[in-house]
Amino acid sequence: MSTPFTIHSINAYTHGLLGSMIGMFGLEPSQMRELVLDMHGQVTERLRAESIEYSDLRNALTPTSKKHEVAFIFDSTRVESWHYGLELAESWIPILSDLGPEKTAISVGDIIGLPAELAWSALHRHLVGPEDFPILSPELYFVTYMTNLTAGQLKKMDSELRNRTSAYLGYVDCTVWNPLKFAMLLPQVGLRIGSKIITTADEDGNANLPGYPFEASGFETIGVDDDQYSILLDHRLDNGVPAWAEDDSRIALSVLGGDFSPLSDGDVFANDLRITYLQESHGASLQRAGLFGIDKDILSGAVKEKISSGLVYNLRFIEGSRGSERVPELDASMFTVQVEFPDEEAGVKRYQVGLKYRAVDHSSEITTFF
Structure with missing residues (x-):
């Protein structure tokens, strides 16, 4: 991937066109990515013609x-x-x-x-x-x-x-x-x-x-x-159907370089440095969710359990740089998943988990939790 992009949402959850095209035409993941990005470009141009920026949605x-x-x-x-x-x-x-x-x-x-x-x-x-x-x-x-x-x-x-x-x-x-x-x-x-x-x-x-x-x-x-x-442009109301969520993430992650594997098949991890950052920057959210101060493997497992049947949002490819210098080694493919954890008052609270996706081994690193 070489051109930065941000796609808020791809609906392969309740709309079957993309999924059916894989079977009907034998689309490869790279072809799916090209199809979605081309469609995204057309939608962006159509909205801009009406003085609407896609980013505002x-x-x-x-x-x-x-x-x-x-x-x-x-x-x-x-x-x-x-x-x-x-x-x-x-x-x-x-x-x-x-x-x-x-x-x-x-x-x-x-x-x-x-x-x-x-x-x-x-x-x-x-x-x-x-x-x-x-x-x-x-x-x-x-x-x-x-x-x-x-x-x-x-x-x-x-x-x-x-x-x-x-x-x-x-x-x-x-x-x-x-x-x-x-x-x-x-x-x-x-x-x-x-x-x-x-x-x-x-x-x-x-x-x-x-x-x-x-x-x-x-x-x-x-x-x-x-x-x-x-x-x-269709909001995905999460109806709570895990099989639909798996099909949805297969296509979403293909846009980030994946191979049509669902999110549930991949590993989720956070190294010690990232855990320190999460506790310092997102400690209040982790505390409410009962995840503050726990072992990193337990934290990663708890997040994976929640995101495995979640919907993927905010897909983006970010070019790496150091100052004004372009550094391809720092390129990042990112996405967000909504999760729900019991809170301290015996209710349920919604959180957004940001993840950095590694297509090479279909794994995701937890980057934010808020």
Whole structure:
């Protein structure tokens, strides 16, 4: 690799095109890398033509430790139209415009595939709303899912939704794992960046094909080729399926020089010098996760166990240098994985683990933990 790049997210998790191309056309890892980087270049140019920098989409597409992912839950039986998703959008789109995050990925859909008793139990435990929510067949609960919300934005949006529609039941904070995420196979309807909504486009370039009323709230809709969008601009809601995560990491790491081996097959390590750095620079996070001061092999094992079924984000190739001198020996291929550990208060907290990837032996060195 010779040209630096940063790719926030590659969706081989819920979108099967890249994976199917390996089998159909016998793509080699180097060909996959060229395909993804070429696609990334095209998406970057398309967005730049609309005065959007791809780099500005990072917080919408990747997990962040201090922001929330939230599922706003609606009772679709309280909507008169059969097109209840569109009708409910008339409630949440103006609120997004006025009170929501400037950068966010928005997905919508029904809760599907979860046994009714489990869905009701999960809602009873996690729904922030009335204690007596309606007991419905799970697919009658409609979800609008957003990323990158501050606590203040969440509070204001929740309050305003309650005022606008009786169909709104409350929200579930999906920042960390809960069983409802397994049933949220939600299509993304838009990626907000300021006053613009990026959507998929058809062959003629038409955006916002479902007809969501974004323009009525002052948004400009911008279309991107469907395959390019679904692979590079689609937020991956982690549904907790390890097999999907393995397929996902096989392709992601191939872009960093890997050979289609999943992340779970590789070694994870940290040498003594790195452990010292982590304890000095990320000690508070390690302490909360119960990892401070433990043996480096135990620390590496604990991290590997968590990242083996995690999703790979923020892939980047960084040219090595020493001052103004180019030093290829210092080149680095990096990526980030989200992990969850119990915290000191018997809850669960999300962390971002940064890793340096060595394609030659498919191993990863822990570099950051925050």
